[in-house]
Amino acid sequence: MKLETITASETVGELIARYLAEIGVTTVFGVISIHNMPILDAIARQGRIRFVPARGEAGAMNMADAFARVSGELGVCMTSTGTAAGNAAGAQAEALTAGSPVLHITSQVDLEFADRDRAAIHDVPRQPEMLRGISKAVFRMWDANGAVGTLTAAVSAALSAPTGPVSLEIPVDVQRRAAHPATRIHLPQPTTPIAPESVIDEIAELVKTAKRPLLWLGGGARGAVREATELMRRGFGVVTSTNGRAIVSEDEPQASGRST
Structure with a gap:
């Protein structure tokens, strides 16, 4: 741009x-x-x-x-x-x-x-x-x-x-008022929190020992459609909040739909 x-x-x-x-x-x-x-x-x-x-x-x-x-x-x-x-x-x-x-x-x-x-x-x-x-x-x-x-x-x-x-x-x-001359427009710089590697490793160990792994998807997961869908297809059950609906297809058998 x-x-x-x-x-x-x-x-x-x-x-x-x-x-x-x-x-x-x-x-x-x-x-x-x-x-x-x-x-x-x-x-x-x-x-x-x-x-x-x-x-x-x-x-x-x-x-x-x-x-x-x-x-x-x-x-x-x-x-x-x-x-x-x-x-x-x-x-x-x-x-x-x-x-x-x-x-x-x-x-x-x-x-x-x-x-x-x-x-x-x-x-x-x-x-x-x-x-x-x-x-x-x-x-x-x-x-x-x-x-x-x-x-x-x-x-x-x-x-x-x-x-x-x-x-x-x-x-x-x-x-x-007059804008300051010769000022450049800068693109916004949004940030995304990144979990420490130790937290990711801990979650991975919990998943390995889980008999029925379950994902709770809220609105914060809207940017992770591909990743959430892949985990669902690998055997994770899925429950969504109201704002998490449609992150994964509710037609899939692993998706139980919105939690009330």
Whole structure:
């Protein structure tokens, strides 16, 4: 993938639109607002990402969650600040429960008024606290100079195992500022926990002595379809959680289906 350098004439909103396109995002779901227009206008001008408008923020988050579950890719939801971010909360809690890799880009009032309870339109002085309850992680883009780093960190967190929805607050005045010239876009760097060799050896010894080895597959096993299927075919029974359904075919005799 060829990553482009941001030009001096771009705003942060244009940077965000370019960044999402460069890392492979094809679709964004959301609700248009005065607080996110700098980003959405840039998405429309660039024409590289399809924006799917929703009638409400909960629906937009549900769609981003569903997109992530079906495609296995990053789902992106765009909301306004305060009330709008709150409207998405229930749907985002579902994404958190399912471990869906979703980036929730929400806005904030102008940076000088953020967290000050100055009664600006849609202002919620404790918005970060609200978002922490329904997010794997929460980031805020404090200035234009750190825009690429903040975006990369937020996307990397959403895609890192265990995956989950990540909220990114971007004050509307920051969206309008000029992006730092000659800044390169960096691909996200998701991480995957690796078990120590000693743990793998211990599991192997337990499997060797087991009379009826059984796999319990949850949502965290969604990236191991081939491996789980192979173990099932070698004699392992399989039970899945709700989020682990369809990791292995339930038509197989070794698969007992979802556990309740």
